[in-house]
Amino acid sequence: MPIDVREINRNAPRKPSFKGVKWAVIGLAAILVAANSFTIVPAGNTGVVLTLGEVSANPLSEGFHLKAPFIQQVEDMSNKIQVFNATATAVSRDLQTVNSEIAVNYRLVSDKSPDMYKNVGLEYSTILVSPVVQECMKSATAKYNAEQLITERESVSTEVKTALDEKLNIYGIYIEKFNIVNFDFTEEFNNAIEAKQVAEQNLLKTKTEQEQAKVVAKTEAEKKVIAANAEAEAILAQAQAQADANKLLEESLSSKVIAYEQIQKWDGVMPKVTGKDGGLLIDVNIDESANNAAASTPQN
Known part of the structure; x- marks a missing residue:
């Protein structure tokens, strides 16, 4: 019976294939390289570039930046308040x-x-x-x-x-x-401050009361001065009015008016002294019995 070589090869155990694993590793490495080939600096930050641990003097600004994968590292430093x-x-x-x-x-x-x-x-x-x-x-x-x-x-x-x-x-x-x-x-200092404030408030209150008392006294004194001045002015006005009345009366009296007033008030007794113009100068009060006695006395 002839041997079928193809049948033998088909049934023989197969050697494992690493082709798929190789491509998976390559893909993963490519992803890692790509992921480490760029960086994004957040807003309000500055990117400090480290190349194998050495700090670069040129910082990165906000946004997207490329970098050498696995060689360069970027540290974000905040510039916000x-x-x-x-x-x-x-x-x-x-x-x-x-x-x-x-x-x-x-x-x-x-x-x-x-x-x-x-x-x-x-x-x-x-x-x-x-x-x-x-x-x-x-x-x-x-x-x-x-x-x-x-x-x-x-x-x-x-x-x-x-x-x-x-x-x-x-x-x-x-x-x-x-x-x-x-x-x-400290508590001791706070107590001292409080005591000082109380003392200052009491002193201020006392000064205020004193100032108010001074104002009241000054006001009362001013009232008295005003009243005294008003009274003096009233007396002066009254005296001035009396003087004006007397002056007016004096100016209105004449010798005839005076003589008429004297005649109206004369009681019938003749005065002992008369003026050169016949007017009455002195009204000498001699009772009627004395006049009668003098009239009955015989003349030498």
Whole structure:
């Protein structure tokens, strides 16, 4: 019986084929290469390029960029405004312990991003910003006494912001805004401040009452002066009116009128003295019995 070679080959075990695996590996490698051949820098960020660990001086701007796969790496550095909140403990000029709650708004400029990454790293807020803020806050607080820190808070904030800019601008960090949220003092100092405010309020109240009393007294005195002046003016007016009346009466009397008035009032007794013009000058009061006695006396 002849042997069928084709039948033998068909039934013989087949050797495994790596052709499909090879193409799968090639496809996967191509995907990995393609995925590592580009980068996208988010908005508000700067891409710091690392070539085998070396920092490039030329940062990448926002958007799509090509890069060497597996050789270059891109780190994103935020250039947005960031907020740093902290509590700073310092001592005032009058040796009062002051705990301050502060808020710092700052940003990193894009041109300085590579240097910041190279010299400080991604944690520059903790490594650089925090200690500088503490230092500037302590320095400014020591220039004011505790009461001035409260009453001149805006001046203190301005001074601290200026000091922060001087120390951080060289690193590319710019302070957008600095706020002192709150000052907290010891309980003893707070009690002293409260007692002082109460004393000042009582003093102000006393001064106000004194000023009011002075105003009332002045008003009463002015009223009395006005009343006295009015009374004096009334008396003067009355005297002037009487004088005017007397003058008018004097001007209206004539010798005939006077003689007529005297005749009307004469009781029939002849006066002892007469004027050269026959008028009555002196009315001598001699009772009627004396006149009668004188008339009955014989003449020598």
